[in-house]
Amino acid sequence: MNYTVVLPAAGSGKRMGAKHNKLFLELEGQPILAHTLQVFQQDPWCEAIVLAIKEEERNIIKELVETYKLTKVTHLVQGGSERQHSVFEALKAAYGCQVVLVHDAARPFILQSTIHALVEKAAAEGGAIAAVKAKDTMKLVRDGRVEETIDRETLWAVQTPQAFRYPLLFEAAEQAQQDGFLGTDEAMLAERAGIPVHVVESSYDNQKMTTPDDLLIGELILKRRKENN
Ligand code: CTP
Ligand code: MG
DSSP: OOEEEEEEOOOOOGGGTOSSOGGGSEETTEEHHHHHHHHHHTOTTEEEEEEEEOGGGHHHHHHHHHHTTOTTEEEEEEOOSSHHHHHHHHHHHTTTOSEEEEOOTTOTTOOHHHHHHHHHHHHHHSEEEEEEEOOSOEEEEETTEEEEEEOGGGOEEEEEEEEEEHHHHHHHHHHHHHHTOOOSSHHHHHHHTTOOEEEEEOOTTOOOOOSHHHHHHHHHHHHHHHHHO
């Protein structure tokens, strides 16, 4: 089942503390962005890749797209000041697809099996998000005092990709922009629009490269994958 993927890549990577966009930092000799893009380039279900980028990085990203022969990249759109704005700009360019997947460019370890499960679930139900079960005991705390322990069986740590039937997400995103509502993921926009959002169990490997420690973990994940192949 075909889909278009929207990849927000217009961040600045402040928490990574690098001098430039963290997506150009390398894991095993390749930029994080190249790792992520190759997953979608190699997925037969993926028909188009729309990237939200910073205008000043257009040339370097064009070069990367050529170097890694990323022929599915159809649009490099200018991102915005917040991730949600970047995604919205990219969604406009993805117009016409049936299922759209939004995925952080900073999560290079997403598995094709998870992507396919998300696409199928979203096509059938409206929306589906990748998530993993919480590993720790979780408590609700206010002013430093525990109010209650939340049943861990009901708690999921949410990742991307987040997949939706395109018109549903586009409308929800447009509504959020109009209302000045800023969410931390696409599901929040869908939830407020009444779109059913289902969970697909993902892998703990699908981490976002956020701080320098994540790069160490990233190198280990790649090393383990090489050994297992
Ligand atoms: N992103 C984006 N546009 C923004 C902000 C973020 O396209 N205005 C993208 C990032 O490039 C990244 C993804 O959204 O691929 C997830 O964001 P995050 O991990 O927070 O990356 P940054 O915003 O770059 O990092 P930081 O928050 O540490 O500055
Ligand atoms: Mg950010």
